[in-house]
Amino acid sequence: EEQLAESGGGLVQPGGSLRLSCVGSGYSFSRLWMHWVRQAPGKGLEWISHVNNEGTFTAYADSVKGRFTISRDNANSMIHLQMNSLRAEDTAIYYCVRDQFFAFDLWGPGTMVTVSS
Amino acid sequence: EIVLTQSPVTLSLSPGERATLSCRASQSVRNFLHWYQQKPGQAPRLLIYDASNRATGIPARFSGSGSGTDFTLTITSLEPEDFAVYYCQQRYNWPRTFGQGTKVEIK
Numbered sequence: 001e002e003q004l005a006e007s008g009g010g011l012v013q014p015g016g017s018l019r020l021s022c023v024g025s026g027y028s029f030s031r032l033w034m035h036w037v038r039q040a041p042g043k044g045l046e047w048i049s050h051v052n053n054e055g056t057f058t059a060y061a062d063s064v065k066g067r068f069t070i071s072r073d074n075a076n077s078m079i080h081l082q083m084n085s086l087r088a089e090d091t092a093i094y095y096c097v098r099d100q101f102f103a104f105d106l107w108g109p110g111t112m113v114t115v116s117s
Numbered sequence: 118e119i120v121l122t123q124s125p126v127t128l129s130l131s132p133g134e135r136a137t138l139s140c141r142a143s144q145s146v147r148n149f150l151h152w153y154q155q156k157p158g159q160a161p162r163l164l165i166y167d168a169s170n171r172a173t174g175i176p177a178r179f180s181g182s183g184s185g186t187d188f189t190l191t192i193t194s195l196e197p198e199d200f201a202v203y204y205c206q207q208r209y210n211w212p213r214t215f216g217q218g219t220k221v222e223i224k
């Protein structure tokens with residue numbers, strides 16, 4: 001079964017850092033692009049970051065550019081999201097998402113990040 | 118950034134009725150427009166990609182149409198499990214953007 005599983009969420013103070021991870025299984029991980037999408041409590045979906053299959057191209061939403069860094073480790077079928085200088089408005093469920101046919105075709109269950117003092 | 122505007126915000130219908138959801142883009146996205154369904158407490162699920170192609174395992178009662186700036190998701194006969202929030206998303210350029218969502222609720 002094709003699956004994604006996120007980890008690393010939790011409670012962090014404003015200005016702090018957190019590193020999210022996502023492991024893919026059941027498919028050829030290194031072939032496909034990956035993304036992070038987040039959803040603030042009671043709100044809609046926001047795309048925040050992308051990495052291509054080789055890890056040589058990345059893209060970010062303006063809301064996280066300069067603070068978040070996406071990376072991937074194909075040997076271990078993982079992607080990571082390093083989040084620095086966290087703000088209250090970064091509080092959200094963070095979803096790891098696979099890209100196939102340039103669509104978000106497989107989603108993890110999400111990991112909750114809460115930024116609060 | 119391409120802005121996607123979905124309408125209506127909420128659609129109140131009964132099981133068996135037809136649902137028509139709209140997504141309008143602030144500029145042409147050709148046919149590079151996808152639709153997702155999200156149920157409470159769950160991750161979104163891809164329904165339609167590139168305007169009109171059903172994703173794997175999606176029932177035939179879901180269909181998509183449109184190109185350029187105006188798109189429609191149609192559910193021909195609502196089943197109880199179809200009451201959810203629906204989002205459109207463009208992949209024409211970066212940043213990828215979503216509409217704000219349409220909630221289909223039971224009347």
